[in-house]
Amino acid sequence: MSDYVLTALGLMLVFEGLLPLLMPQAWRETFIKMVTLKDGQLRFVGLISIVGGLLLILLSK
Template identity: 70%
Template sequence: MGNTLLMALGLMLILEGLLPLLLPQAWRDTFKRMIELKDGQLRFVGLMSVIGGLILFLLSK
């Protein structure tokens, strides 16, 4: 269980690091646009991310 969690966290860091590594300007522009979102819009983006992650998690079993 612990090993699987570490692998999942490692994969998350790899995936999150790809955009700033390969396209730093696009990464900056994305964050600038996210800063301008209202709280409700940002929460919706977070909710969709959590739901998408849960679906992928459940499909992987």
């Protein structure tokens, strides 16, 4: 893997870990709400995350 991919994965893990570290109760409540969503709703959340990530990548260039 290239250095950029490893850096991106590392940053993703750092950001993913911030909420449970700083606000564990809010993270737990959000996780419980996510588990109760239907498949279509979860797919929509995933799509929004992908689009948001791509926009951030495009804006950073």
